[in-house]
Amino acid sequence: MxxxxxxxxxxxxxxxxxxxxxxxxxxxxxxxxxxxxxSNLEYLMHLNTLAGRSFNDLTQYPVFPFVLSDFESEEIDLSDPAFYRDLNLPMGAISKERFERHYQMKYDMQLETGEEPFMYGTHYSNLGSVLHFLIRLAPFSYYFIEFQGGSFDVPDRSFHSILQTWRLASSLSSADVKELIPSFYILPEFLENLNSYDMGVMQRGTEIS
Known part of the structure; x- marks a missing residue:
């Protein structure tokens, strides 16, 4: 047998x-x-560990990439490459227009003026972005409030939409190139406001939940 x-x-x-x-x-x-x-998840965790990243350090928290690029369709076909983000490119280069208009232009100007050139003035992962995602999950909620000086952030800036997060990081904002954290793939509870925090109401009248 x-x-x-x-x-x-x-x-x-x-x-x-x-x-x-x-x-x-x-x-x-x-x-x-x-x-x-x-698995892919195990491999990424090994890479994060080798890079010195740890769940015990919010300033060096494990980084997981955006994998999908479509957060609007009712259904997605995982066999269709069109639904995936191009992993050959960092978030700052996903949008060619944004890359050329903001990052490449700035880089070229710095070269011309003799400055030390750099592409991005922000990072794909930092303390603020980690707490931004984990705002609903204790004890990170308390760390976030402390980070913000004693209160939750302005409601419109709070993490409330994966679609909006993707849009900002991939194309709309020149100051946002962040990737994701492992919770997006292993801990769906971080998206729920299980402690019923009052995080305010956005300008369009939608309550942050």
């Missing part, structure tokens, strides 16, 4: 005899990911 089971195509089957022999153990993290031994 065991041999019959092994005769099937088992994508997650691991050859433990080979592992004991050392081949699997000697593989790099990237090789294990490429061969399907570890």
């Amino acid at each position: 065991y041999d019959k089971i092994l005769s099937f195509d088992l994508p997650n089957h691991m050859d433990y005899e080979r592992e004991v022999a050392g081949t699997f153990i000697r593989m790099s993290i990237t090789e294990k990911w490429q061969k399907g031994y570890i």
Whole structure:
């Protein structure tokens, strides 16, 4: 029976005899990911750990990328590349128009004036952006209030829409190039206001929940 089971195509089957022999153990993290031994999530967490990022440090919090680029369609086809963000590009270069108008132009001007050139004046992850996403989840809610000087942020600036977050970071704002945090992929509860915090009402009359 065991041999019959092994005769099937088992994508997650691991050859433990080979592992004991050392081949699997000697593989790099990237090789294990490429061969399907570890998931995308596990691979990204390994990369974050190797980069010195940790859940214990909000200033060096793990970074996960935007993967999708369509947050408006009622249904998405995960086999269609059109629904995905181009992972070859950083967030600041997703929109060619924004990149050329803001970042490339500034970079070229700095070169001309002899300044030390740089592309972005902000970072894809920082303390503020991490707390921005985790505003509804204790104890991060309290850290956010302390970070803001004793109160929640202006309602219109609070995290209330993944679509709006994508639009700002990918094209609309020249001061926003942030990526996501692991909670988007492993902790859906962070999107719920389980503690019923009063985070105010936006200018258009929508209550932040």
